[in-house]
Amino acid sequence: MSGLSDDDRSEVLERNLRVLEALLFASSEPLDANSLLTYLGEGANIGELLLTLQSRYATRGVNLVQRADKWAFRTAEDLGFLLRRDEQENRPLSRAALETLSIIAYHQPATRAEIEEVRGVATGKGTLDLLMEAGWIRMRGRRRTPGRPVTYGTTDAFLDHFGLETLSDLPGLDELKGSGLLSSRLPPNLQIPLPFDGAALRDDEDPLDPDDLGSDEEEQD
Known part of the structure; x- marks a missing residue:
């Protein structure tokens, strides 16, 4: 011009x-x-x-x-x-779903086994399905470890729903516990890592195959 x-x-x-x-x-x-x-x-x-x-x-x-x-x-x-005032009252997420979502947000990309390790209890596939149906998490890739488990990460819809510009805007560990998003059962020495929200897969991940969508079962040898 x-x-x-x-x-x-x-x-x-x-x-x-x-x-x-x-x-x-x-x-x-x-x-x-x-x-x-x-x-x-x-x-x-x-x-x-x-x-x-x-x-x-x-x-x-x-x-x-x-x-x-x-x-x-x-x-x-x-x-x-x-x-x-005009919002319809929706059924709140269960504690298991809130904890799972929080762990994925801070530890992504994370496998189901890694989520269970942090929570200290088993995580049902239904919990992950619920979060995917809400559009807040997605399957990212497969970990380059035995069994090649699926990894999970958050979506742009997650950022939009919770009013975040980037994952670096997420609250700290004490705020999460105070709001009830993380259980008191978590290990006392748990550290919250810097969230990673890049579009590219990490070095320890492989892209998903078309047949992977809709399933987080580990591949059999």
Whole structure:
């Protein structure tokens, strides 16, 4: 846009911002920058545009928030109580599901055996299925160990539901115990590692085969 006048540049800027605004409002899911860029004019700086739009909505009833590498409009945190009045009461997750979700979030990628080791009790497949149905966890790959067990990690939907931009925003161990998300049965020397939310598999993982989806059973020799 170097050849444009100031008025023309301002007009293009406002048009791009309106396009982004419309796309984000219309979407039921957070959108990544690359998918948004395809709707803008040539030479548009999507990063600057998103930050500009975020700034404009910073003091409004809805805010533009980042969830991992995606963006979405969400109700301002200080007004969330207004919407909770109309929310349907949902059955809360069981303690087993909450503990399992917390362990996966902090230890991912984690196998079922690793989850059970931290919890100190067996983890039923139904608990993992419930969390996958909610869209909060996913099967990542297979550990390069005997039996090649499936590993689990969190999803972007997990970040969005709990209002996190990245996994580094997760609370500390004491906060988790205080909120009841981790059981007092956990070992006293348990350390919370730095969560890993990268898209790539870790070095000790293999990609999933198509037949792996829907099953976390270990492969037999």
